[in-house]
Amino acid sequence: MSSSRFTSSLYLLTFALLLQNVLGTDPHFSRCSSNANSTANSFYKTSLNVLMGSLYHLAPVEGFALGSLGQNNQDRPYGLVLCRGDVSSSDCRTCAANATREIRKRCPNGKRAIIAYDNCLLKYSDSDFFGQIDDQNKFYMWNVNNVSNPVLFNEKTTELLSQLADKACYNSSKLYAAGEMDLLEGSMKLYGMAQCTRDLSSVDCKKCLDGAIGELPGVAYGKQGARVVGGSCMVIYEIYPFVKA
Ligand SMILES: *[C@@H]1O[C@H](CO)[C@@H](O)[C@H](O)[C@H]1NC(C)=O
Numbered sequence: 001m002s003s004s005r006f007t008s009s010l011y012l013l014t015f016a017l018l019l020q021n022v023l024g025t026d027p028h029f030s031r032c033s034s035n036a037n038s039t040a041n042s043f044y045k046t047s048l049n050v051l052m053g054s055l056y057h058l059a060p061v062e063g064f065a066l067g068s069l070g071q072n073n074q075d076r077p078y079g080l081v082l083c084r085g086d087v088s089s090s091d092c093r094t095c096a097a098n099a100t101r102e103i104r105k106r107c108p109n110g111k112r113a114i115i116a117y118d119n120c121l122l123k124y125s126d127s128d129f130f131g132q133i134d135d136q137n138k139f140y141m142w143n144v145n146n147v148s149n150p151v152l153f154n155e156k157t158t159e160l161l162s163q164l165a166d167k168a169c170y171n172s173s174k175l176y177a178a179g180e181m182d183l184l185e186g187s188m189k190l191y192g193m194a195q196c197t198r199d200l201s202s203v204d205c206k207k208c209l210d211g212a213i214g215e216l217p218g219v220a221y222g223k224q225g226a227r228v229v230g231g232s233c234m235v236i237y238e239i240y241p242f243v244k245a
């Protein structure tokens with residue numbers, strides 16, 4: 001096989017993978033605890049299966065569900081499913097079902113796991129993580145294209161996302177906000193989104209989002225778009241409208 005043919009098929013493959021990711025069919029990120037905390041042959045596994053089954057039925061109703069199952073004196077699973085604030089309940093259902101299926105495949109025996117898609121996040125653990133900011137699970141993505149004025153652009157993204165963070169945390173029962181802002185005298189627009197898992201208090205939601213916004217210059221300075229997706233909150237900005245209705 002000639003190297004040029006090899007290269008072109010590689011490009012095609014990369015493109016196909018990118019496309020899948022944009023469409024949200026592949027998870028962006030997943031993590032599974034090691035076998036040290038194995039669930040093999042345990043009550044935990046049975047409880048986890050029941051819990052996951054009910055969370056993915058409940059999540060589409062409000063875009064969020066959390067719960068725990070089992071006896072107090074035994075290991076019990078705590079789990080949550082969060083859908084992005086702009087997805088329909090049927091897309092939420094599809095995503096939650098896929099996440100549930102996929103995490104079982106990727107993490108058959110771990111007691112702790114997280115998986116994030118474009119449309120939803122699923123997470124479980126044997127410790128009670130509700131109401132706590134998750135600093136351990138974080139995932140970054142950015143648009144490879146650069147902006148021409150990174151200094152100003154960075155100020156604007158911080159301004160927009162900070163406004164959205166305030167709105168999400170203090171003026172939204174879903175801890176979710178999306179919005180836009182004019183750039184360059186209105187010839188260009190900046191679009192953003194901020195969201196927290198609904199087990200967080202308003203104060204912790206803001207803390208989590210401020211942390212994510214503060215990381216953006218370090219991971220995506222001067223990039224036309226980026227997202228920070230964590231186990232408790234996420235922010236996204238782009239220069240094209242990406243919010244799904
Ligand atoms: C869910 O999984 C099915 C089958 O693997 C796939 O066709 C579909 O695109 C996935 N949807 C999402 C939103 O991940």
Ligand SMILES: *[C@@H]1O[C@H](CO)[C@@H](O)[C@H](O)[C@H]1NC(C)=O
Pocket residue numbers: 033034036037112126127
């Ligand atoms: C295993 O469980 C213990 C106690 O619940 C926890 O401290 C530890 O971090 C866990 N290890 C892994 C790899 O998840």
Ligand SMILES: *[C@@H]1O[C@H](CO)[C@@H](O)[C@H](O)[C@H]1NC(C)=O
Pocket residue numbers: 144145146
């Ligand atoms: C963006 O800028 C970086 C750093 O200056 C450069 O390496 C990269 O090639 C640029 N990307 C594009 C798509 O032009």
Ligand SMILES: *[C@@H]1O[C@H](CO)[C@@H](O)[C@H](O)[C@H]1NC(C)=O
Pocket residue numbers: 171
């Ligand atoms: C909250 O939202 C409502 C309706 O969108 C708006 O009228 C109000 O001013 C907002 N309050 C704050 C504190 O932002």
